[in-house]
Amino acid sequence: MARKQNQEKLASIYRSVEANPGRRPGWIARVLGLARSEVTRSLPVMDDYGYYLSEDERGGLWPFKKVGPR
Numbered sequence: 001m002a003r004k005q006n007q008e009k010l011a012s013i014y015r016s017v018e019a020n021p022g023r024r025p026g027w028i029a030r031v032l033g034l035a036r037s038e039v040t041r042s043l044p045v046m047d048d049y050g051y052y053l054s055e056d057e058r059g060g061l062w063p064f065k066k067v068g069p070r
Helices: 002-019 025-032 036-049
Strands: 053-055 061-063
Touching: 002 025, 002 036, 002 061, 025 036, 036 053
Parallel strands: none
Antiparallel strands: 053 061
């Protein structure tokens, strides 16, 4: 059951970033009612689930779609 809950959390983080591109993890955490550490610890594994994010030089998060081979 923990795995499903984790995947739901990752999806909600990604949806929040999509709706608010360029926001920092702390802001996303406040909106979702999570600890900032929960968001930052989730970032490295998000692409394993197909949620691709890029972080800018100021710490802002941006969603992007992976493009397959041409």
